[in-house]
Amino acid sequence: MTAYRHAIGVTTYRFDDLATLMARASPERSGDQLAGVAAGSAQERVAAQRALAEVPLQRFLHEALVPYEDDEVTRLILDSHDAAAFEPVASLTVGGFRDWLLSDAADSAALAALAPGITPEMAAAVSKLMRNQDLILAARKCHVRTRFRGTIGLPGRLSTRLQPNHPTDDAAGIAASVLDGLLYGSGDAVIGINPATDNVPQVMRLLEMLDAVISRHGIPTQSCVLTHVTNTLQAIERGAPVDLVFQSIGGTEGTNSSFGINLALLAEARAAALSLERGHVFDDDGQRGRNVMYFETGQGSALSANAHHGCDQQTIEARAYAVARRFSPLLVNSVVGFIGPEYLYDGKQIVRAGLEDHFCAKLLGLPMGCDICYTNHAEADQNDMDVLLTLLGVAGCSFIMGIPGSDDVMLNYQTTSFHDALYARRVLGLRPAPEFEQWLERMGLFQPGLARPAEMLPAPFAALLGAAP
The missing domain is CATH 1.10.220.70 (lyase)
Known part of the structure; x- marks a missing residue:
């Protein structure tokens, strides 16, 4: 030394x-x-x-x-x-x-x-x-493209994860949030649910529900239920329509052990997802839908697991990106303020951490997004999130979260809303993923060429909302 x-x-x-x-x-x-x-x-x-x-x-x-x-x-x-x-x-x-x-x-x-x-x-x-x-x-300056049913990470584009969480996994509540998000142009990165009841039968029900919506309307996006990787493996074995495999990951072996995973398990899950061949878009090597993983990270997880080896939390966070890079994910994001003020005390620290995480991941070649968020006991508010959202939009962030009213009623934290995504796209001149944007225009949800919602809803969607066609 x-x-x-x-x-x-x-x-x-x-x-x-x-x-x-x-x-x-x-x-x-x-x-x-x-x-x-x-x-x-x-x-x-x-x-x-x-x-x-x-x-x-x-x-x-x-x-x-x-x-x-x-x-x-x-x-x-x-x-x-x-x-x-x-x-x-x-x-x-x-x-x-x-x-x-x-x-x-x-x-x-x-x-x-x-x-x-x-x-x-x-x-x-x-x-x-x-x-x-x-x-x-x-x-x-770092442009990282990934593909499944759409293309994420192109310059001039900002994608969103539509996050329709519900405190009881109620199908009608989830469907209402999905529809709300689609009307505002959210969901091109993924429609991803954190299940309130986390077991394999419930995971399969949610996957089948999302698959039915995507298939019926021909939406060029992908679904994900953010359950433990072992649950997703069981769901695949039982024939569930799995698009993306989700897992939280950390930057040390000990952190990952606390999550109940290791590199071999992640490799097994990726191979299982690839075997389903559910992706549509071809990559530069002529292979179809090879980006099948979705990872989330966050500064402080290693310290929470007492697995930080005396290192600072941002360095260990960056090491998690090496784990992600190994498996060619479609999406990676830092849930930057979710762990709480013990790790990122206030808005200033959250903003700095979000910019660090995004920079390090992009430099390492990852399709990096950010859950721009905070918990209610942190010294932060939605104005701090507006600042980070705008800065990350300028920095070329691949995707952000879209949640009704920016308030996740199941996970009990504050993040970004469908309206926030519209704000960022409009003020910075950004657009959804190209395949998704074309679908929005074809369905009459967005005005052609303007990347903004149509002034009147098309008849099928108006009917769903109980409005006159």
Whole structure:
């Protein structure tokens, strides 16, 4: 292990190893203070950031923050590293890498080619040296496309997960939320339900309900019931119409063990979903519907599981993206403020974390979205979410959540609404996924070429709402 030092005035700060240096260099957040790894003062944080800027990127390939022999995520990161892709930046320090990312040389093509050569720790390190505007600028240049029944992540597009959760899984309540979301142009990323009753028979009922809606109306989207991966495997074995396999993931083996998963189980689930061949859109290699996984992450999950190995929460969060990258997902999102103020105390910390997560994931080549959210006991409000929504829209976020009234009545947290998605698309000139936009126009729900709802509902949808045709 190498000790790192930096002097500010007459005070020299020492950081015993790379994990300590990374933690002290992190912007302030309550989770790192809870874990006892945060900088003790702003001066120490600046000293750590300056010392980190001088660290060669190569160091992250030789000094593992989480021991290689103890952790399958570390082994995945190091064993799958693409040295050829890394070569263009192999001579840079962390500070030099920041400068390069903000330069014109780092265009979309260069960043796409570089992604397999960047480790999560490198991405986390450089993010700690960046202002919010730096995170936005660099992330905006990263274009990551995925496909199933539609194409997610194209430039100039912002997709939404339509989240029709219901506290009792009532079919009529879910259907009303689905219809409400479709009328506002939500649902092109996925129609995804968190089941209130989480067992295999109920999961199958919800999957069959969503499949019937999508099939009947020819909607170019995909469904997902956000249950544990083992439930989804059982549902597939029983013949359920599974589009996407969902799982929450973390950045260490211990975190994933607390979720009841490992890399082998995720590989088994992906293979099972691929065997169903339910996707429609072909990828660049001529394969159809290969992006069949949906992952959610969140800063603080490793500390909650006591599986953070003394690292800061943002670095461990970035390591979760290596797990996601292994399985070529259709969608990944950070549920940024969901765990609570113990980990992200207020609106400022939530905004910063959302921008960090989006940047790191995009740099690693992931189709990153964000559940822009907070719990009611956090020092945050909907104005903070408006700020993060707008910033992520500028940064090229792949998708956000769409929930009636921005209030999830089943999970009891605050997120973004169908109206919020319309706001972001309108103010930033963004559109839904192309296949979904064409369907909206064909069904008469959106005005052709305007990416906004029609002034009058078409007769079939008016009838569903009990209105006159």
